[in-house]
Amino acid sequence: MSFVQVQCTRCKGVFRDRAGRLQDGYSRQCPSCEVVLFFAEDAPHPFIKRAMRNARKVRKEQREAEAARLGAPQPQAAPSRRFAGRARTPQRSD
Numbered sequence: 001m002s003f004v005q006v007q008c009t010r011c012k013g014v015f016r017d018r019a020g021r022l023q024d025g026y027s028r029q030c031p032s033c034e035v036v037l038f039f040a041e042d043a044p045h046p047f048i049k050r051a052m053r054n055a056r057k058v059r060k061e062q063r064e065a066e067a068a069r070l071g072a073p074q075p076q077a078a079p080s081r082r083f084a085g086r087a088r089t090p091q092r093s094d
């Protein structure tokens, strides 16, 4: 899971939180001054806006990386692992 930097709107302290959590409606306390920060898509504060934007970007990059990883052909690995790509699907062949 990737983290993004969040800057506190009160003490200006910087901390990190998971990109997956920083979504509309999320709130958390600043570890330094303990003010509660509310994260919303339409937040007026530039610090919050920036954190939301970064989190969205990170989530998008993760999705794309995941899609690329799943969609890419398996590299030529050891012969015994030939079917590793197929075995990962939920369907069983037995």
Ligand SMILES: [Zn+2]
Residues within 6 Å of the ligand: 008, 009, 010, 011, 012, 013, 030, 031, 032, 033, 034, 035
């Ligand atoms: Zn703070």
